[in-house]
Amino acid sequence: MFMLNEIVANKRLEIENKKRNCPLEELMAKLSGARQVRDFHHALTMPGISLIAEIKRKSPSKGELRPGFDAIELARIYSEHGARAISVLADEKFFGGGAHVVEKVANDPFVRLPVMYKEFVIDPYQIYEARSVGADAVLLIVRCIEQPSLLSEMIEIIHSLGMQALVECFAANEAVRAVESGARIIGINNRDLQTFDVDLKRSEEIRSVLPDSAVTVSESGLSSRSDALLAQENGFDAMLVGEALLKSDSIVSRVREFAGLGELEMDVLEHKNV
Structure with a gap:
């Protein structure tokens, strides 16, 4: 079985278990207590190319990515050193998140950036879970959502929240x-989740068929x-980077490099974040 199929099959079991432990009505009751939404769209449309810095403990193809992995420490570094948004893996079995x-x-007082719930979303339940824990954005993988109408429905739910x-x-x-389903933000993955092969030309080729407004x-x-x-x-507005940061000996330097920040710019940024 291809890896993506295996992940999705396991996700169905996970969601059924979550629904038994915390029914949708109970989950939705938590929404009023979630922190205020931060503007993920604005973060991605600021001048230059925006860095979405990723937090994940492991991957199926690379295993554990960083000794002494600490999600909060990483999030604070990302927040302080030039990233414009943070992606956090919500899959536990395959990526070590949750x-x-x-x-x-999302609720750490020293993290000021929009936070994305990165998951293999196949059920609206996961969207409500994302908002209940404080997420500002949700990843939807088209290949995981077989019913055409369900993609549109999920996008509408996300926007309504x-x-x-x-x-x-x-x-x-x-x-x-x-685009036809109402997506405002479209990501093009250079890594095929069926084979885990990487091809950077994928982004360029697919970007050419998208409207300029996307x-x-x-x-x-x-x-x-x-x-x-x-x-x-x-023509890309943003990039999502994980392993190149997580496997670095100096994450601060790597974040700064990807964000295009020089020493002077870093001093200004750090002063603003005090």
Whole structure:
């Protein structure tokens, strides 16, 4: 079985278990207590190419990514050193995350950035869970959502809760489906989750079929500032970077590099965050 199929099959079991332990009505009752939504869309449309910095403990293809992994420490570094948003893995079995990790990051007093609940979303229940723990955006993977009407429904629910949907595609036909379903922010993943092969040309090719009005994100496989600048030249508003940061000996330096911040700019940013 391909990895994505295995993940989705396991996700169905997870969701059924969550619904038994915390019914949807009980989950929705928590929404009024969630912190105010931060503007994920604005964060991605600021001048230059915006960095969405990722927090994940492991991956199926690479295993554990960082000794002494600490989600809060990473989130604070991202918040202080040039990232414009944070992506937190909500999948526990395959990526070592969880909704509880999203909740800790989203509600940490030293984290000021919008936070995205990054999950293999197949049920609206997960969207309400995302908002209940304080998320500002939700990842939707087109390939995981088989029913065409369900993608539109999920995007509408996300928007109705004040959040933004980052709708992820692997192929041109999926990008078209995302646009037709009402996506405002479209991500193009350079890594195929069936094979885990990376192809940076994927972003450029699919970006060319999207309308200029779409906010676009190049995801996965970016390893340097030059990759970021190439994505910007190809019309992308933002990039999602995980492993290139997490596997670095100096995360501060790597975040600064991807964000394009020099020493003087960093001093200004740190002064503003005091």
